[in-house]
Amino acid sequence: MGVTILTQFALENKTGPQTVEVLSKRICALGAVQQGHFLVDCETYTSVPQLGHQRTVHVLHNSEQPATVFSLLDNGTKITALATDGLFDLLMMKMSQFYTSKKQTKAESKGLRYEIGDFYVKLGTVTVSSNYKGILVEVEYRPCVVPAMCWDLLKEFLQGFLGLTAPTNPPTYLQNRMQEVYTPIDTIHQYLEHFTMFRKSPGIYRN
Amino acid sequence: MERDIEQLNAALNAIKVLRSNVRSVFESVSNGLRADHGDEGKETKFIYELQELLTTVNNNLRDVENAVANLTPQAGPFSLGNTTYLSQETTQERQALYGQLVNSYKWTDKIREYSAVAGNILAANSFNKTYKTYSTAKRRKTTTSNHNVAPEVIENLISSIDRLFPDVTFTPNRPLVPNPIIQVSLGRVLKAIIAFKGLMIEWVVVKAHAESNDLWTESRYRVFKRITENCHAAMCHFHSPLMPELAVRSFMHWFHSYITLFSAPCKRCGNHLNSNLPPTWRDFRSLEPYHEECK
Numbered sequence: 001m002g003v004t005i006l007t008q009f010a011l012e013n014k015t016g017p018q019t020v021e022v023l024s025k026r027i028c029a030l031g032a033v034q035q036g037h038f039l040v041d042c043e044t045y046t047s048v049p050q051l052g053h054q055r056t057v058h059v060l061h062n063s064e065q066p067a068t069v070f071s072l073l074d075n076g077t078k079i080t081a082l083a084t085d086g087l088f089d090l091l092m093m094k095m096s097q098f099y100t101s102k103k104q105t106k107a108e109s110k111g112l113r114y115e116i117g118d119f120y121v122k123l124g125t126v127t128v129s130s131n132y133k134g135i136l137v138e139v140e141y142r143p144c145v146v147p148a149m150c151w152d153l154l155k156e157f158l159q160g161f162l163g164l165t166a167p168t169n170p171p172t173y174l175q176n177r178m179q180e181v182y183t184p185i186d187t188i189h190q191y192l193e194h195f196t197m198f199r200k201s202p203g204i205y206r207n
Numbered sequence: 208m209e210r211d212i213e214q215l216n217a218a219l220n221a222i223k224v225l226r227s228n229v230r231s232v233f234e235s236v237s238n239g240l241r242a243d244h245g246d247e248g249k250e251t252k253f254i255y256e257l258q259e260l261l262t263t264v265n266n267n268l269r270d271v272e273n274a275v276a277n278l279t280p281q282a283g284p285f286s287l288g289n290t291t292y293l294s295q296e297t298t299q300e301r302q303a304l305y306g307q308l309v310n311s312y313k314w315t316d317k318i319r320e321y322s323a324v325a326g327n328i329l330a331a332n333s334f335n336k337t338y339k340t341y342s343t344a345k346r347r348k349t350t351t352s353n354h355n356v357a358p359e360v361i362e363n364l365i366s367s368i369d370r371l372f373p374d375v376t377f378t379p380n381r382p383l384v385p386n387p388i389i390q391v392s393l394g395r396v397l398k399a400i401i402a403f404k405g406l407m408i409e410w411v412v413v414k415a416h417a418e419s420n421d422l423w424t425e426s427r428y429r430v431f432k433r434i435t436e437n438c439h440a441a442m443c444h445f446h447s448p449l450m451p452e453l454a455v456r457s458f459m460h461w462f463h464s465y466i467t468l469f470s471a472p473c474k475r476c477g478n479h480l481n482s483n484l485p486p487t488w489r490d491f492r493s494l495e496p497y498h499e500e501c502k
């Protein structure tokens with residue numbers, strides 16, 4: 001598991017599938033090989049009023065770690081992250097009386113996964129309750145585990161195929177964790193950040 | 208041997224030519240008179256054609272006979288050794304064994320050929336790992352052995368280098384052995400597994416921290432594979448039979464420069480990436496980072 005950067009991407013006057021096609025052409029021209037599919041999904045549950053102070057649980061799955069369920073408990077001031085095995089999903093079903101999910105907020109990003117040198121690139125189409133919201137590009141540099149060490153390198157890579165719209169600063173979530181060892185849960189945090197933005201956006205979200 | 212095979216090939220070729228020309232005789236005979244023989248004197252034309260073809264066949268036959276006469280017959284029966292018993296194999300799946308056997312024979316034969324060539328080239332550019340002098344005058348001088356050193360000496364060397372670089376962690380194996388294999392962690396960037404032969408560095412593998420400490424499997428990442436190759440080059444470059452400790456020290460000093468592997472841009476082109484790799488080369492003297500293509 002290497003350092004991963006997640007960023008939104010949009011092109012003027014282009015639909016989602018068109019944007020993905022442009023990007024996949026660019027990345028293949030750089031020598032990438034397509035390697036299967038990926039899917040990251042997120043379901044959000046909120047505590048019922050009887051439990052007192054409202055808390056939110058975000059449950060996420062990442063096809064990269066298929067045997068793990070990630071959950072982020074948000075009590076308004078602090079987010080607690082938890083990585084568990086698949087049984088957690090069943091546990092959430094048992095707790096449906098205390099934590100209810102709003103079905104129309106189920107968010108997911110799915111698409112094709114590419115390998116290029118030591119990088120993984122994933123071009124994801126984001127939908128919130130099946131409505132198209134935008135494109136998320138995930139780039140992972142597998143050999144390096146400390147964001148501060150390889151941020152410049154990743155920035156250069158991103159600029160290489162996203163052009164001028166590539167991010168110039170690390171994702172907000174990573175900014176005060178640049179010196180720490182990167183773990184899969186950090187990717188989950190980044191996805192949640194973007195999913196939350198997409199859910200709030202009325203239509204198609206643009207940078 | 209070489210000549211025999213050449214002649215055998217020539218003979219086989221001659222037979223091939225003969226067969227093909229005999230075939231055209233029969234083709235011509237079976238076709239009989241054709242439109243392109245015209246109207247006038249078509250029979251004579253046809254006979255001429257046949258005659259010409261038969262002369263060619265005659266010539267070809269002579270060639271075959273000559274070629275066969277040149278061959279030197281094998282003295283005695285042709286021995287296949289134990290492989291003859293393979294012909295008595297009755298189970299279906301084993302019948303293919305002979306073909307595989309022949310292939311592996313060819314393969315080993317090629318290896319022998321290549322290694323002989325490689326041996327010659329290496330002998331011409333001699334690179335000795337042991338310090339030897341062949342002149343009788345110097346022979347009496349005792350030279351310190353690099354191979355056969357007390358484990359404590361190596362341990363001392365390693366711990367002295369360890370003190371030199373605070374951001375490098377050395378993990379020697381215990382109990383002490385004459386030829387230790389140590390793990391060297393370069394910050395959070397990478398680790399190397401280094402095998403010593405006495406005071407000499409014998410083998411280096413560079414890997415990611417999450418990968419196994421096995422000496423024989425290479426890293427799954429391209430960047431570390433490249434650095435492994437470069438470490439091999441460096442281990443030969445710094446090698447010095449007279450000052451083995453200095454050699455290890457210089458190697459470690461050079462190796463330490465990889466601490467900036469992911470963060471330092473290439474000294475020449477100023478970029479981080481070239482063909483999706485960071486600068487994987489470090490100059491032996493200046494220790495500056497370069498891409499493989501920029502050095």
Ligand SMILES: [Zn+2]
Nearest residue numbers: 473476498501
């Ligand atoms: Zn360069």
